[in-house]
Amino acid sequence: MTATDLKVLIVGGGIAGLTLAVLLEKAGINIQVYERAAVIRPLGSVVAIGPNVLAMIEQIGLLDQFAAAAKVSGFVTNFNEQRQQTSYFDYRELKERNGYPNYTIARSRLYDLLYSQIPSEKVHMNKRLSSYEQDDHGVTLTFTDGTTAQGDIVVGADGAYSQVRQSLYNRLSKEGTLPESDKEELPCSSICLVGQTTGPLDANKFVHLDQEDCRFEFVSGDDKPFTWLTWTLPEKRMSWMVIEHLNDHVDRKTLPNIEWGPGAAEAMIARVREFPIPSGDALTMGDLIDVTPRELISQVALEGKFFETWSSGRTVLIGDACHKLVPSTAQGANVSMQDAIILSNYLYALKDKTPESLSSAFKGYFEEREPFARAAFETSDRFRQFFRMRRLYFVIRLIVAHLPQWVWRRAFDKMYGYRPQVTFLPRVPDRGSVKAFPQKNI
16 A cells, blocks of 8 residues: 555644644645634634654754744743742753754744645635544545545544544444543633734833743732733734633533633633733733734633543544643643654554554554653643642742752653654654653654
């Protein structure tokens, strides 16, 4: 079998789906991407892209364009509500230790870069999946507009509330083979308000805008279950986020009107306007909200769950569809892109399209990815719990504030030591003084 004999249907045009599409396009594999949105909206906040996926970015020839659209992360600094610094970490040494710096990039800019690598006729917008069928010979997708698509494999890259996963799990549940934990609903742990400015801001009012590196600053509420964060971006723009930490995991269905988009945001905007930010003298979140176009402000519920079932038959899941991380460690995009790297390696190595070969490839993908993805999920969940433990919060924050830098270095070395590369593209040298973890040779 040659690469062109394989047809992969990717449901979902987010970071995971687009990354996989780019890599399979480089491999010469026939791909089609189906995205439910009619147009790509630049909603959401920034994306942190670290050394753990930048080797892949370099392999596909996008590193220079990516770096030009992003800012190198400089310091991450924590403040209290009196705008007093309580802790910091210097990201700038990551390049020497892990081969690349950590970058901050607007989500919309990253989407644009990935989309530019995929032929436009292979990306289909406004395609909401209704159902799909699979058998020993292939898969058939049916969309709500009545159209269908046939292929050899379907990849569910359609996010935390994946329609592909739901359809697959319904089938496995009826067969009695779905683990009990996979039957449970996605628990919601926080509500998030995000926004991003467009035009250049006044650097005399909002400090750090003229600095070359990205300044990531966040404030932990002294007596309220909130954390609010700001990032500086190229062209004197800023991105921001306010997170309300819920007392416990709740059912998302009980929350009123929590969806990406500006409609649900106004009530939360009113609640957070007076939150102080360290980006300038006496500035508040309201000052930043007022210079952000309302259509670029969104409110959304944030969930976290690690699913145990990633594939069955000709179906395989990647990204948030199989492991939804809360944003406390800013690793969601990196973990999703790593899924795309490893899955593309296994698909390229396929000898044929038989169910047995696909099952073996999907098994290898899961076994290689599961330990690292689970570790990332568990780390993000620990940080989530830290932010919501109000009774012990001041004690924990005091401990964190006095942690020596070597403790942070050790944690980041573990996080960024896993730097997988695409096996069918020319490898790039491992430049970090902290060597990358060994990668399985497929």
